[in-house]
Structures are given as C-alpha cells and as structure tokens.
Amino acid sequence: MNLPHPRLNKRGLPPQAEKPRRRSGLTAVLFLVLAGAPVGAQQMPTRPGEMSSQWFQTQMPSASPTPLSKLVAEAERNNPRILAARRAWQAATQVPSQVSALPDPQVVVQNLSVGSPRPFAGFTNNNFAYLGIGISQDFPYPGKLRLRGEAAQRVAAARREQVETVRRSVIEQLKATYFRLAYIQQTLGILHRDEKLIEQIEKIAEARYRVGQGNQQDVLKAQLQQTKILRELEIRHQEMGSLEARLKQLLNRPPDSPDITTAEMSETSLPYTSDELLGRVRTQNPNVLSEQEMVRGQSLQVELARKDFYPDFNVQYMWQQTGPQFPNYYMLTFGVKLPIWRSRRQRPELAQAVEDLNSSRREYEAQVQQVYFEVQDQFVKAETGGRLLRIYRQGLIPQATATFDAGLASYQTGREDFQTLLDSFLDLLNLDIEYWSTLADHETALARLEQLTGVTLP
Numbered sequence: 001m002n003l004p005h006p007r008l009n010k011r012g013l014p015p016q017a018e019k020p021r022r023r024s025g026l027t028a029v030l031f032l033v034l035a036g037a038p039v040g041a042q043q044m045p046t047r048p049g050e051m052s053s054q055w056f057q058t059q060m061p062s063a064s065p066t067p068l069s070k071l072v073a074e075a076e077r078n079n080p081r082i083l084a085a086r087r088a089w090q091a092a093t094q095v096p097s098q099v100s101a102l103p104d105p106q107v108v109v110q111n112l113s114v115g116s117p118r119p120f121a122g123f124t125n126n127n128f129a130y131l132g133i134g135i136s137q138d139f140p141y142p143g144k145l146r147l148r149g150e151a152a153q154r155v156a157a158a159r160r161e162q163v164e165t166v167r168r169s170v171i172e173q174l175k176a177t178y179f180r181l182a183y184i185q186q187t188l189g190i191l192h193r194d195e196k197l198i199e200q201i202e203k204i205a206e207a208r209y210r211v212g213q214g215n216q217q218d219v220l221k222a223q224l225q226q227t228k229i230l231r232e233l234e235i236r237h238q239e240m241g242s243l244e245a246r247l248k249q250l251l252n253r254p255p256d257s258p259d260i261t262t263a264e265m266s267e268t269s270l271p272y273t274s275d276e277l278l279g280r281v282r283t284q285n286p287n288v289l290s291e292q293e294m295v296r297g298q299s300l301q302v303e304l305a306r307k308d309f310y311p312d313f314n315v316q317y318m319w320q321q322t323g324p325q326f327p328n329y330y331m332l333t334f335g336v337k338l339p340i341w342r343s344r345r346q347r348p349e350l351a352q353a354v355e356d357l358n359s360s361r362r363e364y365e366a367q368v369q370q371v372y373f374e375v376q377d378q379f380v381k382a383e384t385g386g387r388l389l390r391i392y393r394q395g396l397i398p399q400a401t402a403t404f405d406a407g408l409a410s411y412q413t414g415r416e417d418f419q420t421l422l423d424s425f426l427d428l429l430n431l432d433i434e435y436w437s438t439l440a441d442h443e444t445a446l447a448r449l450e451q452l453t454g455v456t457l458p
Contacts (some may be wrong), residue, residue: 074251085167106135106137107133111132183436225426265443269386269451272453305349305353312336313337314337315331318331392435403428
C-alpha cells in the first residue's frame with residue numbers, strides 16, 4: 001500500500017497548490033517556465049562567499065564582525081593559562097638569589113657556672129664561671145653557591161619559554177576556533193541561500209507537474225532536499241554554539257556574554273619556504289628553547305655534584321666574660337665538613353646528575369625532531385590548501401555554477417530531467433562548502449606554523 005507523502009494532499013499534489021494565496025506566485029512561475037526564463041539562476045554568486053556575506057549583512061545587522069587581531073590581544077590580556085604561566089615564571093625568577101646566598105648565620109649564647117644550677121649565678125658562687133656570646137657562619141666550598149644560582153636561572157629561563165609556549169598555544173587554539181567558526185557562519189549563509197534556491201526549484205517542479213510536464217517524484221525530491229538542508233542548518237547551529245563557548249573560554253568571558261561574529265575569511269599567503277621555517281625551529285620554538293635551558297641547567301647540576309666532593313666550612317667567633325678578677329676571653333673556631341661517605345652519597349649523586357643530563361639531551365633532540373615533523377606537516381597542508389583553493393576558485397566552482405545554470409534552463413524547457421538538475425545543484429552546494437572548509441584548514445595550518453616557528457603572518 002502506497003501512502004501519500006505527508007506534504008501532499010489527497011490528489012497527490014503539494015498543499016501549496018491548493019492555497020489561493022499562492023496562485024498568483026505559481027502563475028508567475030508557470031509563466032517563467034513556459035517562457036524559458038532561468039528562475040533563480042541570476043542569484044548564483046560570482047565568487048565563493050558572496051551570497052553568504054550578503055545574508056549575514058541582512059540577517060544580522062547588529063552583529064558587527066570582530067577582527068581576529070582584537071581577540072588575540074584580548075586573550076593575551078585575560079586568558080587564565082597565560083596569566084598563570086607568567087606568575088609561575090615571575091616566581092621562578094625569585095629563586096636564584098635565594099639559593100646563591102650564604103646560609104643564615106647562627107648566634108650562640110653560652111653560660112658556664114660551677115657550684116650552682118641557677119643560670120648566671122656562677123659569679124656569686126665561685127670563681128670559675130663565664131658568659132659567652134658568639135656567632136657562627138657556614139661557608140660552602142667556593143663555586144657551589146654560584147652554580148646553584150646559575151642552575152636556578154636556567155630553570156627560570158625555561159619557565160619564561162614555557163610562558164611563550166602557553167601563549168602561542170592559546171593563540172593557536174583561538175585562531176583555529178575562530179576559523180572554524182568563520183567556516184560555520186559562512187556555510188550557514190550558503191545553506192540559507194541554497195534553501196531559497198531549492199525552494200524555487202521546487203516551485204518550478206510543482207508548476208511543471210501541474211501542467212503535466214513533470215512528475216510527482218521531482219516535487220518530492222526537491223522537498224527532501226529542503227529537509228536535508230534544514231538538518232544541516234541545525235547541525236551547524238549546534239557546532240556554532242560549541243565554538244562560541246570555546247572562544248569565550250579562551251577569552252575568559254562570561255558564558256552569557258554576546259556571541260562573536262567573525263569576519264569573512266580570506267586566503268593568507270605564506271612567504272616562507274620549508275627550509276626557512278625549519279631553520280627557525282632551534283632559535284624560535286619555545287618548547288625547543290625550554291629544553292635547551294633544561295640541558296644547560298642539568299649541566300650545571302653535574303658541576304655542582306662534582307663540587308660536593310669538596311668540604312664545606314664553618315667559622316665561629318665567641319666573646320666570653322669571666323669574673324671581675326679575670327680578663328675576657330676571645331675564641332675563633334674554624335670547622336670543616338668532611339664528605340667521607342663518597343661511595344654512598346657523592347658518587348651516586350654525580351651518577352644521577354650525569355644520567356639526568358643525558359636524558360635531557362635526548363629529550364631536547366626528540367623535541368626538535370617532533371617540531372621538525374609538525375612544521376613539515378603543516379607546511380604541506382598549507383601549500384596543498386593554497387593549490388586547492390585556486391582550483392576551487394578558478395575551476396570547480398565556476399564550472400559547477402555554469403553547469404547548474406545551464407541545467408536549470410534546460411529543465412525549465414524540458415530538455416533535461418530533474419535528477420540531473422538536482423545533481424548539479426548538490427555539486428554546487430558541496431563545492432561551495434568544501435571551498436570554505438579548505439580555506440579554514442589552510443588558515444589553521446598557517447596559525448600552527450606561526451606557533452611552531454615564531455613567524456608572523458599578516
């Protein structure tokens with residue numbers, strides 16, 4: 001049993017066909033069909049994004065586009081991760097002066113009395129008593145404090161590079177999210193444009209069906225495509241909401257703050273070769289520079305472990321007051337801290353420092369190779385994306401537009417079937433969306449290259 005389509009009436013016609021208020025419009029469409037005028041063909045864009053930009057200007061007049069540079073500056077000021085990394089670096093800069101300073105001196109007060117347990121009672125009980133006041137100071141072996149301070153400076157320098165790592169990572173995430181949001185907003189305009197276009201195609205199919213030149217299946221296919229476009233609109237609205245929330249998180253904005261409207265994307269050129277970008281890895285990548293500082297700091301730890309084989313010193317000076325019949329005493333003491341447990345402490349400490357140094361060197365080389373791979377990978381993506389964009393602009397989209405225009409005119413005059421027209425419509429829709437997706441991927445790859453190499457692209 002064949003059930004009628006939910007949008008058809010008992011006679012198998014769409015409900016629009018029986019509404020008197022639509023007859024004048026259908027009469028005009030029918031006249032255009034019989035006259036062979038290409039309805040809707042004049043609304044095709046002359047370049048990718050033209051109609052989507054016009055749609056946003058008419059549908060969202062109060063939402064002015066926000067430049068990406070403005071959001072980048074806002075993220076650098078307000079992003080919590082960037083601020084936390086800066087605070088951690090500032091805290092690390094306070095360590096070198098602490099570890100390179102001498103240990104705190106120790107003040108000593110002594111009292112000796114014979115014949116009475118009461119403090120300071122010796123002078124009245126017998127002649128053998130004294131009161132002494134002294135100070136002692138520990139002195140590490142020469143060079144230890146300097147090495148500790150330099151090692152702490154290397155840690156602070158690594159923290160400084162980590163600040164740059166976090167900053168670039170946040171900016172790269174911000175740009176990737178912004179470009180994805182721009183792609184979604186552009187495709188929303190494309191889908192709304194094509195929704196109107198498929199509605200016009202449906203009217204043409206309906207008019208041809210009414211005069212006996214078409215069939216009911218053409219009308220149903222057009223209606224199905226309209227429903228599919230509605231589904232795609234809902235999916236993109238959902239993703240747009242997620243991207244808006246992600247941007248607000250990166251900018252540290254309240255969740256209920258106004259949404260962000262992106263500017264229309266345009267292709268950014270890459271004025272660097274692969275070799276030029278790879279040459280910047282060891283000098284401008286913050287992760288690599290941080291590993292360099294860690295290697296230098298670990299080298300100082302090895303030197304410091306070797307210094308621990310030498311003794312530390314202690315100097316103490318004391319003044320002692322005796323009874324009135326004796327002169328005061330002055331005492332100077334020099335002590336040496338002997339590292340006699342070398343096999344159990346100093347040698348294992350040195351071996352540990354050497355292994356840590358070798359490990360940090362391998363980590364450094366691994367980081368360099370990882371960044372090399374990422375730079376080459378993103379460079380290939382950017383170069384390929386640029387070539388694909390030219391193919392879309394100069395070949396695919398103009399050809400698909402011309403094919404659709406010709407197919408629409410042929411369908412109106414009965415020289416072409418509806419399925420061929422629908423296929424050309426879908427080709428144009430998909431190619432237009434693919435163009436903006438490719439452009440977003442291209443710009444995201446360039447943003448990743450900026451993060452990896454430190455270059456600044458316009």
